[in-house]
Amino acid sequence: MNLFSHVQHIVADALKAMTQAGELPEGLDMSRVMVEPPRDASHGDVATNAAMVLSKPAGKPPRAIADALAVRLAAHSDIASAEAAGPGFINMRLAPAFWPRVMEAALEQGDAFGHSALGAGRKVNVEYVSANPTGPLHVGHCRGAVFGDALANLLQVAGFNVLREYYINDAGGQIEVLARSAFLRYREALGDAIGDIPAGLYPGSYLIPVGQALAAEHGRALLQMPDDQWLPLLRAKSIAMMMDLIRDDLAALEIRHEVFFSEKSLHDSGAIAQTVDGLRQRGLVYQGSLPPPKGEVPEDWEDREQTLFKATDFGDDIDRPLMKSDGSYTYFAADVAYARDKIERGFSELIFVLGADHGGYVKRLQAVASALSGGKVDVVVRLCQLVKLFRAGEPVRMSKRAGEFVTLRDVVEEVGPDVVRFMMLYRKNDAALDFDFQKVTEQSRENPVCYVQYAHARVNSVFRKAGESLTHEKPDFSLLTDPAELDVIRRIAQYPRMVEAAALAHEPHRIAFYLYELASDFHSLWNKGKDSPQLRFIVEDEPKLTVARLALLRVIRYVLGNGLNILGVRPVEEM
RNA sequence: GACCCCGUAGCUCAGCUGGAUAGAGCACUCGCCUUCUAAGCGAGUGGUCGCAGGUUCGAAUCCUGCCGGGGUCGCCA
Secondary structure, three states, X not given: OOHHHHHHHHHHHHHHHHHHOOOOXXXXXXXXXXXXXXXXXXXXXXXXXXXXXXXXXXXXXXXXXXXXXXXXXXXXXXXXXXXXXOOOEEEEEEOXXXXXXXXXXXXHHHHHOOOOXXXXXXXXXXXXXXXXXXXXXXXXXXXXXXXXXXXXXXHHHOOOEEEEEEEEOOOOHHHHHHHHHHHHHHHHHOOOOOOOOOOOOOOOHHHHHHHHHHHHHHOOHHHHOOHHHHHHHHHHHHHHHHHHHHHHHHHOOOOOOXXXXXXXXXXXXXXXXXXXXXXXXXOXXXXXXXXXXXXXXXXXXXXXXXXXXXXXXXXXXXXXXXXXXXXXXXXXXXXXXXXXXXXXXXXXXXXXXXXXXXXXXXHHHHHHHHHHHXXXXXXXXXXXXXXXXXXXXXXXOOEOOOOEOOEHHHHHHHHOHHHHHHHHHOOOOOOOEEEEOOHHHOOOOOOHHXXXXXXXXXXXXXXXXXXXXXXXXXXXXXXXXXXXXXXXXXXXXXXXXXXHHHHXXXXXXXXXXXXXXXXXXXXXXXXXXXXXXXXXXXXXXXXXXXXXXXXXXXXXXXXXXXXXXXXXXXXXXXX
């Protein structure tokens, strides 16, 4: 049961009754009427802005509407009191009998509590990571990987039909560099002295196994071939092995994409040519030249004609090139064909999780989807800001030139996947994040992973002590009346609404913050048991109370488990 | 020059799509361990929400213009 939508219905009914009674004019727009938690819990359990929103269209002062509405609301059996306050809020306190019903419903739903039908099965494509297959993932990929995965989980829980996808950039010039680098390692594996890796090729040692595999597979045969014969072989082999590497890196974070989509396949199948032709027939492609950027004009700028897509017709700032001067397609052209493919697969929303350096792509992706789908398909781009690495407050230096980059694998192996995932999500995606190896492994309240995990572990410790036998009796939640207990119950009642709001906003970090708050409420309650034995979860000689408390713990465990599941963090049984 | 993010307590950050007296943690001060794990809890101190206008019943939130920090800007992917 979603507490807020439940009360929303009560408010809507009361407003309808007021309209019928002639207290409100017919045909008012009720869409802005909200039922929300009050900012300050002392104001009540739920509040509505109905009177303020309707004041103007109804031509009545907000307090007048509020007073009349409050009387009707207070008459409802689920509402203990309703009173107008402030500029026209109506604060409501729910009937004491209401909370046990919320808890019973939550207990009944178990692991599914908080799941929602909001998405109504709409097909959503979430594309994330999509790193070039030229080496292992580095720490910069980490955030987008975790964010995209948690967002996909969140949308799933909210009732969307989610597909996780990875776009393999296997068609460009960097793949040729990769193949040539692998060729060098192949020669090395055959015993040639290759000396230093020439500038412009990838120096990473992760290509050594590729060379060895090629040597084992082909012997010296490739050495005799001209470039254009061995290059396709090496491209394919290197990409395959790099993708295996990347899949392994992702698996270390429990990330598994369902679809790996090849850019090259779009070239090979003719999909790009087809898509561009389609746009051309609609008059959206033309030959023209773009103005140079104002301000700092590049040194080598020369005016030239290009094949352009009229992205400006669809909200972009500038038209975008589809073809290079040698007649081959641009990366963007492949993007257009890829978008068409996704649209044809029936997605109604395309989500792209990108690094902040791709901010310039947002408008063109939206323009493409708009042009290809007639505005029916939404494009949502979520940009992940940089992660800065620290160790005990000191920045971790990385030198790309020397090949000294911290890999995703390094980070996961040092602090563990759960810490990485939680910390990457304990910040809004569009704000930069500092990641300190030392701090995140400290065991203190400053470390939110630990704090939430500790709550889960404590819940389990009570069950270990109590045994599971009592937990199967039917609990009487009305026995739970302490303010600290009610704080926890109110927090739990907010969970379904919070999940929906987080899903709509595409903001998985809200789950992480919610869990921290729930853990905080729980730790408070726990400690009250230290001062007053009557508030402990297991109370001697009070079996009914104990049953109710254990049922509360079960629901807490469901919510913590459910939330951590969305984040992709494994709940621990003990610490 | 244009576009995109960010600017909230000394520090690190939330702020539920426009709501009430802007909240947590850390730091600082003071309390709580014979107990279901003190990896915890309670109390206190701390704010010109970058600045200036605007929109309205009401703005940290929306609009405009500045200031400061980061990012991006035609054949790379």
